[in-house]
């Protein structure tokens with residue numbers, strides 16, 4: 001009960017914050033008579049979103065497909081890899097430093113290479129998102145899999161459980177809260193990485209729209225694309241948060 | 252150290268009075284020691300558990316009772332030089348993994364599993380189909396005072412109920428030897444008495460051998476064929492007290508002179524050890 005009322009309170013605060021932002025934004029634009037290339041008015045952006053409806057829809061659809069595909073692939077690979085390394089501790093000792101080293105460089109640094117290897121199409125974006133999401137989820141899953149209570153592991157061992165059974169019935173569920181929170185923050189991350197990669201080279205998508213609009217000095221369109229991206233990110237984040245609350249009910 | 256040959260239930264459990272029959276030894280521990288770093292938990296502990304016997308274990312806190320159970324459950328190897336025989340065969344502690352049904356001191360219920368699914372954890376891992384295991388457990392729920400609670404999650408249960416779920420999980424994992432580490436510790440006095448009588452019932456019906464740790468001297472005598480008193484750390488057996496009281500045992504037993512006299516002997520032995528343990532830990 002308590003957590004429910006908290007959630008609705010959170011929503012109210014969120015809405016209040018958004019309203020405040022809109023008022024300040026619109027107020028600043030009018031008060032200082034800002035030119036559109038510095039900051040267009042919100043109304044102007046919304047109107048342009050309606051005008052550019054079909055372009056934006058196509059671009060959003062493309063970016064979302066890339067982000068979600070990469071997200072699913074990356075999460076699955078991250079979890080699978082963490083499970084394998086947990087099952088084979090020697091392998092874990094070898095691989096973990098390499099994984100941390102790769103992860104310490106921002107993924108975007110690999111974008112030119114990935115574009116070179118996978119081309120300008122959707123594949124390169126999916127690969128980039130998979131990398132970004134995969135490492136985050138992998139590292140959290142690895143920590144989570146290590147968190148199961150020693151005594152619970154012993155209990156399962158006393159029942160004659162093998163390591164695979166212990167992973168499946170104990171370690172993986174015990175790791176779920178950490179995996180889920182990594183997957184929650186990865187939602188927005190996957191959108192960002194998809195868009196940034198599109199800016200570096202693509203045939204479509206929100207990042208491509210933003211890049212093209214910038215070349216044409218159409219900043220209202222840039223903002224329209226940013227709004228579309230924010231909206232979709234928010235929905236993605238909300239949906240995953242909702243699933244998280246359903247799946248991890250015991251917290 | 253001699254194994255008293257006394258009322259040990261044998262395979263045919265039609266007994267209503269004490270039977271005098273030589274028990275075959277199920278578990279034989281010789282010179283079991285265990286050292287953790289610079290803490291010696293057990294030192295040369297010897298014990299023999301007969302098939303079908305109900306043996307209770309008492310001793311001061313921290314004397315190594317749970318450590319003993321961990322060894323018998325196969326979770327820890329004792330120090331070199333220990334001899335373990337199970338069903339007459341010499342073995343390592345780890346050979347006992349999966350052959351002993353073990354109920355640890357904490358209930359260790361999995362928060363994401365319902366009562367029924369926690370109860371079937373062990374048999375599910377043995378390979379019993381989930382539906383079959385659930386049906387089996389569902390039938391046992393009333394016996395454990397959990398009827399109607401099958402769909403609840405552990406965080407919705409009282410401490411006593413959680414312990415009964417853990418007990419049920421242990422019972423469903425059918426093995427000759429059961430290790431129960433303070434199974435009734437979190438129960439109120441009334442439920443506790445009921446569970447004790449219930450446990451005796453089940454034990455006689457199901458032909459199990461039970462090793463049972465408790466801090467309650469009354470409980471140790473009421474349940475046991477024998478009471479083992481463990482010394483202050485490092486633990487070994489200080490006293491092995493046969494309980495020659497008739498079965499089935501009723502509530503009136505605890506006020507009988509025989510019971511009282513056993514209790515006096517036990518309390519004396521335990522107090523001596525508790526004092527030692529207390530002095531060792533407080534430095535007086």
Ligand SMILES: Nc1ncnc2c1ncn2[C@@H]1O[C@H](COP(=O)(O)OP(=O)(O)OP(=O)(O)O)[C@@H](O)[C@H]1O
Pocket residue numbers: 287288290291292310311312313314315316317318319356484
């Ligand atoms: N894994 C371990 N590592 C280090 N020391 C341990 C370990 N397990 C037990 N000990 C130590 O061994 C001693 C015996 O512990 P044990 O849990 O067996 O006592 P106990 O008789 O079960 O006590 P209680 O009645 O309080 O449950 C204690 O001093 C404890 O600190």
Ligand SMILES: [Mg+2]
Pocket residue numbers: 316317318356432
């Ligand atoms: Mg203990």
